[in-house]
Amino acid sequence: MQFAFGDYRLDPERRELTLGAQVVTVGPQVFDLLLHLIGNRDRVVSKDELLQAVWGGRIVSESTITSHINAVRKAIGDKGDEQRLVRTIARKGFRFVGEVEQAGEARQPIGSGAPERAASPSTELRSVPLPPDKPAITVLPFQNLSGDPEQEYFADGVVEDIIAALSRIRWLFVIARNSSFAFKGRAVDVKEIGRELGVRYVLEGSVRKSGSKVRITGQLIDAATGTHLWAERFEGLLDDIFELQDRIAESVVGAIAPQLERAEIERAKRKPTESLDAYDYYLRGTAKLHSGTREAIEAALPLFYKAIELDPDFASAYGMAAWCHVWRKVNGWMVDHPQDITEGVRLARLAVELGRDDAVALTRAGHALGHFTGDLDGGIALIDRAVLLNPNLAPAWFLGGFLRAFNGEPASALEHFAHAARLSPLDPEMFRVQLGMSLAHFVAGDFDSAAAWAEKAAGNLPSLLVAAALMAASHALAGRPDEARQAMERLHALDPSMRIAKLRDWLPIHRPDDLARFADGLRLAGLLE
Incomplete structure (x- = not known):
């Protein structure tokens, strides 16, 4: 069953929105939101219903829903002030009010066999992946x-x-x-x-x-x-x-x-190791990492240390342990800041020394060294070697994207994040890619996109401290003081001790202009010196 309205066609089976012969690039949640509104166009759909249908009942911010509704309107040529197709019903919800025709016949492939043009990394990540050029x-x-x-x-x-x-x-x-x-x-x-x-x-x-x-x-x-x-x-x-x-x-x-x-x-x-016991602890630690929460990281770190204890040459375990320290640092979870950084550097260097042909070890260690030592070029070189060893390792692409964004290379960073999303389009850790997209857009000076991507990341993992900071700074620099203030309240709730003076030690932002812009945005949003 397909839905046609105006020159648009929505194909639920292929998960495609097309305008004439062109595919309109939309994210998975934007597609689901539009599909749910059209499928229930005979009535007003409440926000609670949308939360259940699109976000699986997960709690997301009001601004996240608003940004997704705006993305739906943009995708179908509607505007918030006109509301020709998607209408906001005050205190009730939303309703699709356009004329819709249903068609059950199969649709012929678009065009005459020419390959579909890939979306720019700065747009929404595709909901239907492009076919790769290899099996x-x-x-x-x-x-x-x-x-x-x-x-x-x-x-x-x-x-x-x-x-x-x-x-x-x-x-x-x-x-x-x-x-x-x-x-x-x-x-x-x-x-x-x-x-x-x-x-x-x-x-x-x-x-x-x-x-x-x-x-x-x-x-x-x-x-x-x-x-x-x-x-x-x-x-x-x-x-x-x-x-x-x-x-x-x-x-x-x-x-x-x-x-x-x-x-x-x-x-x-x-x-990866000769010790099956070490391997067992490594698997247990890796299983903990994917949620990204503080509790998961605190549980994973001792498991990686146990794996190292059982096999002192287990390079990937050193890399993963080092990266746990990175995640604690960027989220404000470190207990003894200098000691934890020293330990993170020690683990990362051992991972590199022991794992020169281990893509996982090089990826995690390269990202850790970039964060802890400020040697972004060195960290990028290690991750690039990991990509040569394993071109399908998604973390190598998105962690390499982060270091490039910190290094003032937003265009290259955006390409890396888009490739990571193609390698793992349904990743429950998509919040990492979304956070990276926000950072890269911020460095590029696109504050609207930076705020939108930060909202997505925070919606998927509310404890992301960097996402709250990017939201606050981006909204402030884009002239939206109310949204900036709300984001600053979230930032303070996550880390009451955050100050402007901490920025240089918090994130390895290389270019002085990028760091100054970040500080200016947070200052405008209300962060103290």
Whole structure:
């Protein structure tokens, strides 16, 4: 079923909004908001209903709803003062008032086969990913058949390592872990997954762990046709876990491209550690990181330290521990600031020393060193090496984007954030990309976009201190004192001790003009010296 109004057409199945023959770029939540309003155009839709339908009942700010309504209006050529299509009903909600025709027939592809033009990184991230220029695959969460819910982290860790192994195949485009895991626990048709993530191949399977034995099954499916291309079962002891994962990756690659050189597969193999106990603690710590909350970071850090204790050469564990200290720093959670920074630098340098060919270690350590030492060029170089080692590692792209934004390179930063979003379009950690987009737009002097992206990030993770600061400064510099004051209240609630004098030590902003502009915006918003 499709909806047509004026020259626009809304296709729920393809998740496309088109104007004539052109695709209109909108974000996922903006698309869902428009679809819900059109689907319920016979009545007024309350804000509470929108929160449930679009944000899954999650609490978001009033300004977030307003910004998304404005984005809907902009996408369909409406204006807030005219309200020809989307009307605001005071104290009640919103209603779509345009004339809508419904069509059930399938739509022919747009144009004459010419490739769709990619959206600029400064616009909304696409809701339907562009097809990559190489074979694309997503690895879904494997079922935990161990009979013990506590083993869920182990099954997830197996999948993460299979993703990592596939990601090192340079001609293969691999969707990042967080977007694949958006489908966890959901019964979704593989064709729908293929459309939503823009992939041709889907790998799914199960893990059964019993004592020292483990069994992994996998099946590779062509998402376009639903055809099973390959299926196999792998059994062994826990001591063989990395070999089993390599065999799965090798079999998948062989099924996709039999002509692949054997040497490329061999280069993709790497054991992160010889200690299975260290690996277990590392997986537990990594599982904690994704929510980004203070409690999660405080729980993850000792797990990474335990992994390091069990294997003093575990480079990725050092990198992840260093990055935990970064996240504590930027959110104002450090207890002993000088000591924590010294420890973060120590961990990051060890990660680099031990992990010169470890993309995860180089990514996390490079970002940490950029933050803690101010050596942005050095941090960027480490992350760029990580991208060469693993071009499908989404964190390398968005953390590299952050350092470029801090270094005064907003255009390059925006490209990095857009690429990270393409690698992981359904990432529950999208707040990191959104925060980076805000920072890059701020450095570029686009305060309206900076405020809008900061609102999105804060809506997904309210504890983001940098998002509150960027909102306050951007609104103030854009001449919106009321919004700036509200953002400053949020900033004070998150960190009552924040002052202008702390900015230089808080964020590694390289260019004096960028730092001065940030300080001016916060000063206008009401932050004390």
